[in-house]
Every structure is written in C-alpha cells, then in structure tokens.
Amino acid sequence: MRAYETELTFGGEKGHAVVVEFEKPWRLVSWSKYQYIVNWDLGEGVWFTPEWLETHSPDDGFCYEPLMDKELRYSRVRILEAGPVRAKIHWHYALCNPRYEIFNGNSTADEYYTVYPDGIAVRKLVGWPGNESEFGGNSHFWEVMEFILKTGGIPIEDVINKKECFSFQSEKGEKLSFPWPIPKPFAWGQEPLCNSYPQVKDWKFYIGRIYLKDRPDPFCMFVKDKRIFPYKPCSSTSYGSCNGDHPPLTLWDIGRRSTWEGGTSASFLSCQAIRHPGEKPPRPCVWLFLTGATEQDDAYLIDLGQSWYNPAYIIGPPPVTAGYGDEPVYYEGYSFSERAYQFIKMKGEKVNFLMMPSMDVINPVIRVSGWKAPSVSVSFDGYPLDTKDFQAQLKGDELLLWINKRVSKNTKVEIVEKGR
Incomplete structure (x- = not known):
C-alpha cells in the first residue's frame, strides 16, 4: 500500500x-484537472x-461548490x-460560484479520506458554513453526498450494467434496484426518494x-445517527416529501448525462x-461515510457497514473515563472516523484484551500509543x-495494526513488543 504524488492523464x-x-483493482485519486475532487479509479x-x-x-441560482473552482484558487x-497499514489524504476547498465568490464569505470544507489495505476508506467531511458576510443570502440546502460516475470519454452505457445499474439498501437487506435508464419522475429529472419509496424513512x-x-x-x-451523520429530517418542498425522520434523499433520472471536459x-x-430553506449546519459540522469498491455481493456491504458501526x-x-x-494499558475507545480500536500502553511490553463482537468485525484496525519496540507479534x-494475516505500521511511539481476518466470536487478543 502506498500514497504518492504524480502526473495523471484522464480523458485526454x-x-x-x-x-x-x-x-x-481500484485506487483512490485526487486530480488537479477535476478540482482535486476525490474519486475511486x-x-x-x-x-x-x-x-x-x-x-x-x-x-442568484448558482450552486456553490468546489466543482466551480476551475482555476484551483481554493482547492488543494x-x-x-x-x-503499509493506512494512508490519509486531506482535501480542502471553498464553496464558490463560477465567479469564484464564496457563499456567505467563508464557506469551506475539509475532507479526510482514511484508507486501509482492503481498499475501503472512511470519508470524514468537515463543513464550515460561512458566517463572514451575507453574500448569497440564505441557503436552499446543504448537500453532502451524491453518487457520481464519470468516464474519460467512454459512453456511460458501455460501462454500466443496464439491467441493474444502481441499488440502495438498508441494514436488513431491504433493497431498491434500478435499471438503466429509469424514466424521468419529474420534468427536471429528480424527486425525493421517499415519494415513491416511503419505506426508506424507517x-x-x-x-x-x-x-x-x-x-x-x-x-x-452512511448511518442515520446524528452523532456521526447530523441531519434535519425530510421536509415538504416544492416537489413534495414524506416529512419522515430521515435525511432528505433525491433520486435522479439515471439516464441524465452531461459532458465534462471530454468525458461523460x-x-x-x-x-x-x-x-x-434558510437553515444551515453548525460551524463546524462533521459527517462520516464508508466508501470504496467491491467485487463481493450485497450482503458483504451490509456486514461491512455493521462492522464499522457496531x-x-x-x-x-480499563476505559479512559x-x-x-x-x-499498564487503557482502552481509549473506538474511532468511527478511523475504523480503529484505540489503546494507550503506559508501561510493560504487551497489550491484552478480549474482543466480544455483537456483529462480525471485518478487518479490525488497532492503534496502540506508547509503543517502544521496532516490531510486533500478534496472537x-x-x-x-x-505475517500475511496482519500489517503493522510504526510512527514514533504509535503502532497501527490492520488484521486481515473476520472476527465472529469472542477472541483473546495479545499484542507483544519485539526487539525492544
């Protein structure tokens, strides 16, 4: 696993x-010709x-977003x-219009992608809604996610599975499946998902x-939990919604395509x-997502989400309370933004604990501060x-472990310093 800077060609x-x-067979990229927007290649x-x-x-009818920053005045x-265990990248940008004017004077965001060897990342979005001026007036909405597919000049129809091009499912396997393309639900090509599928509110x-x-x-x-995904419940708009307790979701006309710099x-x-309308998130506000790619079935994604969230x-x-x-050792808790179980070793040469999963734990990540040795053994x-079952990474006195296993039962874990 590696993270590096390079010159990259896409769409000519x-x-x-x-x-x-x-x-x-996939990787994470952040490219200057696409305003450093983070993508899965x-x-x-x-x-x-x-x-x-x-x-x-x-x-003014403008969308304020980093996509407008063609000259990279703000995006970096x-x-x-x-x-070998983890890579983390930071993308900073401003919410500007095509004139490079920033909404409310200083609306910006920081995104952190924490990536592990399984090709899965936690996307941590930190929003800083503006408070410096009244420019742009009161916001209409604050959008935090959209499923966007881009090609470097290849017709979308040639890469998509037309019979089932997109699905949206719950933790219980309740699934909405859509072919390519779906009929336009409204003349402008979008509608609240809950209009046609009210079950998503639950x-x-x-x-x-x-x-x-x-x-x-x-x-x-993402998970409907305001600790890690704050939201205001669905509300009536000019094109209707269910007023249920769920984040507002908008279904697009999946056949809708736009040309972008030689691609589709x-x-x-x-x-x-x-x-x-007129409301905004606090400054700052944090949203967490789990994202990546997979060659496994839909059930795996449910298990992966349960492993992350539970x-x-x-x-x-003892916990640090x-x-x-x-x-000699304290448990500092689980970090949703890093998928990591966190410990601090105050003395001694080992960390012992019992892991008791309520759901399968897929590829657990363990972080130990206070590490004093150049190597490690894990039992x-x-x-x-x-050694093929785990990866270790040392930085200063911090040890990071990625375990290439699925933990399905109570398991005694021992982590021991070597070569001290």
Whole structure:
C-alpha cells in the first residue's frame, strides 16, 4: 500500500494528482484537472466520487461548490499519512460560484479520506458554513453526498450494467434496484426518494452501489445517527416529501448525462443533510461515510457497514473515563472516523484484551500509543498470527495494526513488543 504524488492523464488531459494504491483493482485519486475532487479509479477510464459539500443560493441560482473552482484558487490536497497499514489524504476547498465568490464569505470544507489495505476508506467531511458576510443570502440546502460516475470519454452505457445499474439498501437487506435508464419522475429529472419509496424513512443504514461491467462496483454508505451523520429530517418542498425522520434523499433520472471536459457523467442519488430553506449546519459540522469498491455481493456491504458501526466490546484494559492512573494499558475507545480500536500502553511490553463482537468485525484496525519496540507479534486465542494475516505500521511511539481476518466470536487478543 502506498500514497504518492504524480502526473495523471484522464480523458485526454494531464495534471497533478495524489494517488493511493493497494493490492486491489481500484485506487483512490485526487486530480488537479477535476478540482482535486476525490474519486475511486475503477479502471479503464471510469471514476466514481461520493461528492463534496454543496449549497445553493436562491438569490442568484448558482450552486456553490468546489466543482466551480476551475482555476484551483481554493482547492488543494495533501498526503497526511502514508504507510503499509493506512494512508490519509486531506482535501480542502471553498464553496464558490463560477465567479469564484464564496457563499456567505467563508464557506469551506475539509475532507479526510482514511484508507486501509482492503481498499475501503472512511470519508470524514468537515463543513464550515460561512458566517463572514451575507453574500448569497440564505441557503436552499446543504448537500453532502451524491453518487457520481464519470468516464474519460467512454459512453456511460458501455460501462454500466443496464439491467441493474444502481441499488440502495438498508441494514436488513431491504433493497431498491434500478435499471438503466429509469424514466424521468419529474420534468427536471429528480424527486425525493421517499415519494415513491416511503419505506426508506424507517431505515437505519443507507448503502448505495453502482453496478459496472468488468470492473469493481463503487459504493458509499452512511448511518442515520446524528452523532456521526447530523441531519434535519425530510421536509415538504416544492416537489413534495414524506416529512419522515430521515435525511432528505433525491433520486435522479439515471439516464441524465452531461459532458465534462471530454468525458461523460451520470448522477444516481444525492443526500442533503439539510433541505430546510434558510437553515444551515453548525460551524463546524462533521459527517462520516464508508466508501470504496467491491467485487463481493450485497450482503458483504451490509456486514461491512455493521462492522464499522457496531464495534466489538473490549474487555480487559480499563476505559479512559476519569483520566490515566497506574494501569499498564487503557482502552481509549473506538474511532468511527478511523475504523480503529484505540489503546494507550503506559508501561510493560504487551497489550491484552478480549474482543466480544455483537456483529462480525471485518478487518479490525488497532492503534496502540506508547509503543517502544521496532516490531510486533500478534496472537488470537493463543495462536500467533502469520505475517500475511496482519500489517503493522510504526510512527514514533504509535503502532497501527490492520488484521486481515473476520472476527465472529469472542477472541483473546495479545499484542507483544519485539526487539525492544
């Protein structure tokens, strides 16, 4: 696994890019000719992005988003971390119009993609709605996700699975499946998803997947939990909605295509954290998503989402609730934004704990601060793991482990310093 900067060509254009690669047939790219918008490169000229933060002004009809920043006045990307276990990139941008004017003076966003060897990333979107001026007036909506497919000049019809091009499913496997193309529900080509599918208001997970020919399928998911995905419930708009307790979801005419710099694109479904005219998120506001690509079935994505959202119970080291004391190891909790179980080792040469999953834990990530050795051994239930079953990364006194296993039962984990 590696993260690096390079010159990248797509759709006949060449520009600076940050790339994250792992041993999968897809990779993560952030490219200057596409305003450094973060995409999954699915191979042979097909890219997918789960979008960015976007708002809209009723004053002038403009969308304010990084897509408008053709001159890269505000958009920039950097590599924060690169190693065998994890890569992390940071994309900063402003919500501007085609004139490079920023909504409310200083509306910006920071996105952090934390990527692991399984080719899955947590997308952490930190929005900074503007408060510097009244420019743009009151917002119409704040959009945080859209399923957008782009090609480098290949017709969309040639890469999409026409029988089932897009699905949206819940944590229970309730599934909406759409062919290519779907009829336009409204003259302008979009409608609230809950108009035709009111059952989505009762879902906990929202898992979207685009089905491609001869390539891995990109996906993005989020959970209806305001701790990690704040939202205002669906409300009546000029084209109707259900007023249910769920984030506003908009279904696009999937046959709708637009030309972009020699390529084609298609939008499938979008999510607005707020679609209440005149309201805005707090400054700052954080949304988390799990995104990547897969060659496995839909059930795997449900399991993956459950693994991310429902961490195992950790028994052994005391939790850090009232500060640190004399214990050799403390459990600092689970980080949704990093998919990581976090420990701090105060003394000694090992970390022991019991992992008790309520759902299967897929490829657990373990972070240990206070590490003092150049190497590590890992055991599950007393059996040492082979080096092919885990990856280790050391940075200063921090150890990061990625375990290439699915943990389905109570498991005793031992992590021991080597070469100290």
